[in-house]
Amino acid sequence: MTDHRSVSIVMIEDDEGHARLIEKNIRRAGILNGINHFTDGTTALDYLFNHEHGPARNGPALVLLDLNLPDMSGTDILAKIKGSPELKRTPVVVLTTTDDKVEIQRCYDLGCNVYITKPVNYESFAQAIRQLGLFLSVIQVPEIEGD
Amino acid sequence: MMGRVIRVFGGTQESIGRLLIACMAVGFAALLAAGGAAVWTTMRNQAHTDAVNHTYTVKLAIAQTRTLIEQGETARRGYLLTGDPDYRHNYAIAAAQTSPEIDSIAALTADNPVQRANVATLRPLVRNLVAQRGLSIALTAGGRANEAVERFVAEKVARRMYQIRALLMRMGDEESRLLAIRDAEQRAAVRAFYGVLAVAAVLLLMVALLSIATVLRYTRDLANSRDQLRGFADSLEEQVVERTTDLTRANEEVQRFAYIVSHDLRSPLVNVMGFTAELEAATATIAGLIDRAEAEAPGIVTEDMRLAAREDLPEAIGFIRTSTQKMDRLINAILKLSRQGRRVIAPEPLDTAALAKSIRGSLQHLLDDRGAEMIVEEPMVGIVSDRLAVEQILSNLVENAVKYLDPKRPGRIVLRGAREGMRAVFEVEDNGRGIAASDHSRIFDLFRRSGTQDQPGEGIGLAHVRALAYRLGGTIDVASELGRGSTFRVNLPLIYAETKSNRSERDPA
Secondary structure (H helix, E strand, O other): OOOHHHOEEEEEOOOHHHHHHHHHHHHHOOOOOOEEEEOOHHHHHHHHHHOOOOOOOOOOEEEEEOOEOOOOEHHHHHHHHHHOOOOOOOOEEEEEOOOOHHHHHHHHHHOOOEEEEOOOOHHHHHHHHHHHHHHHHHOOOOOOOOO | OHHHHHHHHHHHHHHHHHHHHHHHHHHHHHHHHHHHHHHHHHHHHHHHHHHHHHHHHHHHHHHHHHHHHHHHHHHHHHHHHHOOHHHHHHHHHHHHHHHHHHHHHHHHOOOOHHHHHHHHHHHHHHHHHHHHHHHHHHHHHOOOHHHHHHHHHHOOHHHHHHHHHHHHHHHHHHHHHHHHHHHHHHHHHHHHHHHHHHHHHHHHHHHHHHHHHHHHHHHHHHHHHHHHHHHHHHHHHHHHHHHHHHHHHHHHHHHHHHHHHHHHHHHHHHHHHHHHHHHHHHHHHHHHHHHHHHHHOHHHOOHHHHHHHHHHHHHHHHHHHHHHHHHHHHHHHHHHHHHHHHOOOOEEEEOHHHHHHHHHHHOHHHHHHHOOEEEEOOOOOOEEEEHHHHHHHHHHHHHHHHHOOOOOOOOEEEEEEEEEOOEEEEEEEEOOOOOOHHHOOHHHOOOOOOOOOOOOOOOOHHHHHHHHHHHOOOEEEEEEEOOOEEEEEEEEEOEOOOOHHHHHOOOOO
16 A cells, blocks of 8 residues: 555656646646656656656656657557556556547557547546546555565 | 550551552452453354364265265266166265255355355356266166267266366365364464463462461451550559559548648647636636726726726637637548548448438438428339448438528428449439539538538538548539529449458558
């Protein structure tokens, strides 16, 4: 069991605006966990796997992942996370504009935990994020072995 | 490429063909002439043979005459010497035949003046001789044999006989001369005949060779052109396949483009909408502030501030919202269309009449609402195609018909389907407000609409219908008159055949 405050949020989102809106709504939902924001896949992967405060080496985390990244596809990152023994239990929330069925199925096949389409209708988007915040507040992230 | 080949056919090939035909015509004409010549020489030959035979007949008659005269003389002398009635009898026979024989010679040689003269000389001599002989025979028969012998000696019969013999000899010679001439003529005619035959044989051979050459040439030409045609057909097919592949590739590219663009356009739109909402929230806060300021310190609030917080900002935000919402709908429409192109077509036998009735059922409340009726004309043609796509096409068209009815008259929509060759033609006919001729092709374009904009919609339906019709290997067109009504005609293959282009779209992109 772990205190939910210690769960750090890793947001991989290339659009600064989206990132800001997501963060605002998470905060409005009352979630105060630390958010690490990355705008490209390479630095995000580096943080996830190699950084000393990163989830692979230090503590539980939750990943908010956008699929359209400038340097790689979000599904590649998803596959790497779910394929690694240290991070495979880390919850991944895919947040993207793609509402293509094939793409959604592919994400779930790769092990994505939640898939949220960013709607243009802001109210429903905000609501989705707030519900995600609720989800974050009750989520129990497994402790990494040996921690 | 085609044109060049045709020019080649029309140029050298044809002139060679003409030359061959001319040669053959000349050859056949020569052959005909040779045949005519052969007939002519044969006839000539026949005439010569007749002439030769005639000469022989004349010669025979002359010899016969001479024999008869000699026989008569011999019989007379025998009778004079012996008085034997057998001689007298023989003489009578010979004497009786002599004159007719001379007549026959005269008849046979009537065309020859030399012989006519000879016969004229012969006749008195013979007549004289016959008279002398008749006297001798009569005397002897009357028992006056001595007188008869005396007369015989006196008459110098031998000299007359010599004359007759010489004359007959001359006649014979005359005939021999004619015979020689006619023989030569006959031989010449036979030679000419053989010559003509030889020429004809050579001509025949040449014509035969020419004919064979012509036939061979034409056969070869035919084979060549057949091969060329087959080549064209093959290359045409290849070209069609190539073009279709190009088209498909272009189509796929456009779809991918539409997909990516519409997708990437949504991203900034999320921001616009999101921050507009933030602005709205902030505006509410500011409006609250203005309210408070007005209540607590009215002096610091100007009219501009009030307007900005209470009217300008909400109005601007409202416009941003409606615009982004509209943009979102348009982007979604493009997305939907591009997805339609990727959908896998699943052909199955369709009962189109049942399909049409189910469409009527689903639109019944709308029909009732507008006081319109919809008639499904039966029987309708059955097709093998994609159920969903056909249903979407027909229901879109019927829905449009219901939407754009003319309020001045009760709506009447007819849906019918008939077979035309290997195609099925479906018609959706209405008596609605109609479409101006200038808009007939425009209405099938995305986001384009026609007439009074009094109905909700984005101008997507018909673009969607046309994309579906194309996808099913069909076409769509419209016949309409403003104020009278419209008829949409969808032409689909009876049996959906998956083309290469459609197959390649199966691969998920």
